[in-house]
Amino acid sequence: MKSHLNPLGLVLCAVACGASGAAHASDGAASPPTLELSVPHEPAGAALTVQVVGDDVLAAQTGKYAGAPMISGFVLNVISQWRLPNGVNALAQGTLSAARNPAGQMTSSVSTSASVTGGSHGHGGHPGDWGANPNAYANGGQSVSVNGVSQITQVAGDRNSGTNSALIDFSNSAMTPTPTAPANTPAAMASNSTGSVKAGISFGGNGVSVALQTPAGLATQTIAPSSGQIAQLLQIAGNNQQVANALQLHLQTQQMPAAMLRQLGVLQALQNRR
Template sequence: MKRLSQLGLAICTIMCGLTSSAYASQSAGLPPVPEFLASRDIDSAAIKVQMVDDEVLANQTGKYAGGTMISGFVLNVISQWQLPNGANALAQGTLTAVQNAAGQLASTVNTLARVTDGGFGNAGANSGANPNAQASGGQSISVNGVSQVTQVAGDRNIGANSALIDFNNNAVSPASTANAPSAAAGNSAGSIKAGISFGSNGVSVALQTPAGLATQTITTSNGQIAQLLQIAGNNQQVANQLQLHLQTQQMSAAMIRQLGVLQALQNGRR
């Protein structure tokens, strides 16, 4: 698990807090919002962007969390898809790493994949899928950083991509001592599949249904975190969620003194 221990630290350098959502054709006929999306505001206003010129950006300052400040982390990823006939697919996993007395990271990983057919015993019946609708092209998008893509072809769909990073000083405890780096599940007809895998090169999550697919990938080799929703149907409810909780250690007295000296020198130049 040594390579997995480095995964979260690699994510820290490319991760930022982002949220994107798509709510298609809202109407009185919208199906009930499932529990995993109930906390989201389905009527929230669209994200607004304000253009900033280079002169403004040049004067901005920020804070950098050095690698030595990170003493542990918990990475949670979950993808869930609910079809209108009651069928659903779920893939989730947790990677936990803590620093031992020798200063080394010890990690554990746990995964779960589950698929449930609809009440009709056939995921294809009343699944809301539209064979004439197409949602494609998102797989070819490649960025250095975080990308969130939602492609929808249909009505009364709810789709959400969310990625969050936070820092805290609370101790991180492994979820369990067992390690399960991958999991997969599917229905008897093979029309719904769910899978998740943690490896030395990153993380891969994928849901496949008659109405589309949902994926999350973390590729440490090129510094990419990608969330993709492709919905080709009606009354689908889908969510990709990624959370990275970083444990930061307290600054030493020597570090505090160094920062104080640095600040004094900077003030003396003004």
């Protein structure tokens, strides 16, 4: 992997993912927040499915990237959301896209947004029930290092819902990404008035970083091309929390020429004779 983030390095890193994980603590857990990842699909195309594969399969794959014969562009969406029981909602999301211009060159665009909204207040203007549990403890996930994709969920408390999801899909139709903010905004941060809830996202030379911090825990997503890592982490130490991390990579593929189709047909016929 290259040590700097560019559209080629990002896809090489992100193309390995295709998994999801969820955790629900105690009984009566609420459903996780619905995260809308706005990536257009081919209207008349068949439904796309994702098959999770093991490390032994991924280890044998060389991958493709923007600019290679197969992949002509991509759209990457990342989003993290935390809903607390007092109505506070922390959200961080971003979109990175790359496509060929009429001159055949790869061009990229990035947009980000972050917000902390809502919330009920108790007497004296102090926030109401955050759902944080001072006796709950969730720690250690930050120190886990995986060469590939990692999804870690640590939950201490009752009636919590946490979800990590990562998805790849393919299409040969033109992609028109829906930016989360004005183009060319590589970073965004937000917090409430007391600084107890923070949301941030950044696309930079070291990769992609998303982080939500609340009195009841932490949610992060990291894409690090230099180490070949995609990491999603949830740490929930409280009650009645709804948290979700989501990542989606949409790859645009070129039409396969007739000559290549014939070559594949001959190859398959020879393989069937074995």
